[in-house]
Amino acid sequence: MRVESCSVCLDDLSEHVEAKYRCNDCGLFYCSGDGKRHAKKHPDHVVEELMHNNSSSLPINNLILNHHEICHVHACPINTYCKNCQQVICSACGLEMHKLHDCFLIDQIYNEEKIKFRVDLETLQKRVLQFDNLIGGSAKLDETLHQIEIRKIAEMDLIDELFDEVINKTNSRREYLKKSLNDMAVERINLITEILEMKQVIEKEALINIDKIEEMSKIDLIRNKILLQKKIYSTYDKMENNLRFSSAEQLNNFCLESDKHKLKVILDSIENLGRVNANIPSTTYLLNRHLDPIQDIIPDEFYYDRDNVTKEANLFTKTSYSGHSVVISSMKISEGVVEWRVDLKNICKWIGIGVCQKSVFDNKDFTCFKSPFNNHNYDVLTSNRYVFSCSDKTLNNTLRGLDFVDSNEIFCEVDCNTKTLTIRQGAQQRFSLQGLQLPVYPIIVLLTKGCSASINF
Structure with missing residues (x-):
């Protein structure tokens, strides 16, 4: 029996590749790949598979129509499902790019996947109904x-x-x-x-x-x-x-007498007057998914010495040379993971970043950061790499921190689950202090006149 060669391979590659298909309209023979590409390019041509066992031939166009889609890489019918990639592919792809994956013929898993798909749709429908019952439907949202x-x-x-x-x-x-x-x-x-x-x-x-x-x-x-x-x-x-x-x-000799302390109390009261409360319950169930408790915090409230520090938005600037001045955030950190960012605008000589304990916050002790640094209630990293820690005494007053520079963004994180403070500069530099005594409050420490930084939550 004569074996025909692929016309395309013979012309382009001068190779005799056994033909698998013949186009009745063109009268040419094609190998498996070229025959399928020809049938796809000329869907009106009748491209038949060559049958060597005298059985009736079946036009390749019918094969393509039965499988609906052809792989653009191998020009083979798409008939396989890769569960790892969740893609439909051809058998050749399954033997090559997906050979280590869980691949199944679509005909074999069709009924199983159909049942799963129906279950997924029914589950989705139930969740939609549950959501509508929860919110009262679209009309209720409007x-x-x-x-x-x-x-x-x-x-x-x-x-x-x-x-x-x-x-x-x-x-x-x-x-x-x-x-x-x-x-x-x-x-x-x-x-x-x-x-x-x-x-x-x-x-x-x-x-x-x-x-x-x-x-x-x-x-x-x-x-x-x-x-x-x-x-x-x-x-x-x-x-x-x-x-x-x-x-x-x-x-x-007459003048206005003003009480600076009373004025400071009034200004603090006005600055902290009112709050916008979301009124969200601490535990909410939505579509059977449990949401974490939402802390009632007001991250834009700060306490600081107004005689030595000025505030514009969230930017704090030291206005005198009178020792260390501590800026205390009202954010009480006692559960979950809390993150914030400190933007260093002008270090001048020295700036500290970290957290303080509740006693410092309660007493509004703006001068708590002072020598000697042996007995204190804060965990702070300074711009000259010093570490001051009440949580880990072995690290207190040691030169093991990070080297901050102007215009840097310093990212801080307190993980209440592990009681750890992590301070990060850039992608590589980070430092952690463990054993925090919760609750803690974010602070920055300003030393000399002109140094400034902002706290952002």
């Missing part, structure tokens, strides 16, 4: 969108009312102080005016009597003297009594 807008406007009005009350009270106090100051100034002005008038009267009477004293009769002299004593001396006594000051300069 209604909630409208309610959120209404709630937002109402809460904004409450914020305005809250701060309008503070502003009104502040303005009222301001007007009271200004009125008190004005009344005192007017009183002093009136007093000086009255004194000047009385002084003028005394001088005038005295001058008149001095000029006429030689012309007065004895009786007039005695009478005028008596009148002068009654009028002039009483006026002078009144002038002295009204003055009530040892010198005229004291009349201008």
